[in-house]
Amino acid sequence: MIKLGISRRLHPRSWRHLRSWPGRASWRGLRSWRDRGPLRRGRLPLVLLVAVGLAGVTAAATGAVAPTPGLRFAQGGHWIANPSLDLVFHVNGSAQRVDVQAPVPGIEPGSQVVQGDTSGYVVGRSRIVEFGKSTLSVERTLTPPTGERPFAVEVAGGPYLVYREAGQVVRLGDPPATIPAGGVLGDPVTTPDGTLWLHRADSGVLCRLAPGADRISCPAAAPAGHTGALTVVGGRPVFVDTAADTLSLVADHGLGRPTPVGMDLPATARVAPVDVSGRVAILDPGARRMQLIDAAGLDTNRQRGKPVTVTLPDGSYSAPSATGSSVVLLDLQRNTVLTYNSAGEQQRATPIPPEAGEPTLRRGEDKRVYVDGAEGRHVLVVDHSGTVGLVPVVGNEGRKGSPTPVGPSSAVPDPEPGPRSASPRSRPPSESDPGGPGGPRQAAPPAPPVPASPPGMPRNARATAQGADLRLTWGAATANGAAVSGYQVTWAPAAGGTSRSATRPASARSMTITGLTRGVAYRITVAARNSAGRGSPATVRATVPPPPRTVTVSRGSDTTYEDLCDAPDCAFMRVVMRGFSPNTNYSIKPHSDEWPNYNPGTTLRTDAKGNLSFEDFPFDDVGQHVWVTVGGVESNHYLWRAG
Structure with a gap:
């Protein structure tokens, strides 16, 4: 056979x-x-x-087929560094209070803090210190490419540090990357999909860096010799041409049709990074005025409204920023935060507590604007509606239970206030007064109750693999005036995909997540709830080993x-x-x-x-x-x- x-x-x-x-x-x-x-x-x-x-x-x-994009939570709140205490603090934007602090030894004066999904980064001129947002401990130290103070951007796929003079972009994360941008850069902007848009100020070239990309592509360019800046209108990038006084959408094939703005824009104009109800705020610092330009529907033939002009007091102003419905200006001469609605009407004029150095204005990924004190001792939170709250930043030994409320005012404070008459409380007590030597002493009125706000961030969140499952643990969240009613746990593949969630009782400190795909990295958040709403989530990443x-x-x-x-x-x-x-x-x-x-x-x-x-x-x-x-x-x- x-x-x-x-x-x-x-x-x-x-x-x-x-x-x-x-x-x-x-x-x-x-x-x-x-x-x-x-x-x-x-x-x-x-x-x-x-x-x-x-x-x-x-x-x-x-x-393997690329996963479809899934739900991603925008990073809530804002981190600030206090060099004198060697601490970083997380400011809960919705509650307007500090809910977490972490030690970071050797913070350089003037450092700023940016956050990604699971880490925060203390960015100084000579080093960048990464700390875990859940572990609240230092994880590693990075060396920046230059000693320049970068423009910090928090967005999906980032955070990013844009070194404008050096023409370099640092994407923080794991692993971090330094990406050359090819020249001196203007202020960057971001679109909702996480794309970072850059303007090469010397050549007029307009470039983008997609989330996860290691190389910049440049689909458009301004006309030769034209000055301008980028902004975002309706979620789309727009170039403001201050030489031609036009607005143009930035598309894959180049600039779209130019639309006249209806007024003369100086080369020194400062442009808000995003529109407010379809209008773009453009500051003319030399003329001490701000224009609100109708920019909605640039690719349509609709009739446009006339620019709204806001006359500003004499002063020195930062570039404008924007919340959901308000334009935010920083008057550096009067140390005041000014807010306006899309019609140009002033909403607030809020004084900033004095600190050595200039305050800085940052737009968070939660669309709030945060004004940091130069020494890191306070933060002003400008909410979506334009209201302003002052949050003192102190260590645990001196921490207060609620933010200091800042009342609204109708105009910028008078630079030369006149003499004021003494109020009844300022007069010395007399024998005929109830509190004088001959009268009975009156007890001070009780302080008004502090309204409840959403809970703080759960502390020390960790996820560890147990076979084909992940075991999530966390510490109790600060109640903030109302008892914690439960915890919401949400998880999804970190690269994108369908998200799932579960609710655990207030007493829970752990949860086992099942039904996961081995070898896939997951992004997991845990957030506390009370009667005032959902607090800032703690975020961790973990992978079930194959x-x-x-x-x-x-x-x-x-x-x-x-x-x-x-x-x-x-x-x-x-x-x-x-x-x-x-x-x-x-x-x-x-x-x-x-x-x-x-x-x-x-x-x-x-x-x-x-x-x-x-x-x-x-x-x-x-x-x-x-x-x-x-x-x-x-x-x-x-x-x-x-x-």
């Missing part, structure tokens, strides 16, 4: 002999074998595979091939693969004791879970061991027996 390629009768033959050996099968027989049901190219005996010239070895390559890769060989179904492989000895090998990469091609190579390379093998694809089961490689040499190798993994050695 003629055996398969591993037969003892063929053992003396070399590969050269095997290639030339005609066998006992005709081409018609080969075709009939090939077409027999499930038996395909990988199941032919060695000599037949050689005869028809089939090669079954290919490189393993992933075929299961160990295993390959098992056993005897499969009986088979026969004419008189080359006969029952009861002849059968397929049954191969079971577990824990491999999903949707990936793998080369499977069979071996035996006497003929380690008797068959070139086949290439098959794993399923969505990384598993594969199949029958292949007919064999009939009783008493030999057979096994397969796949992607560097060797299966068990199976002793072949008669069926």
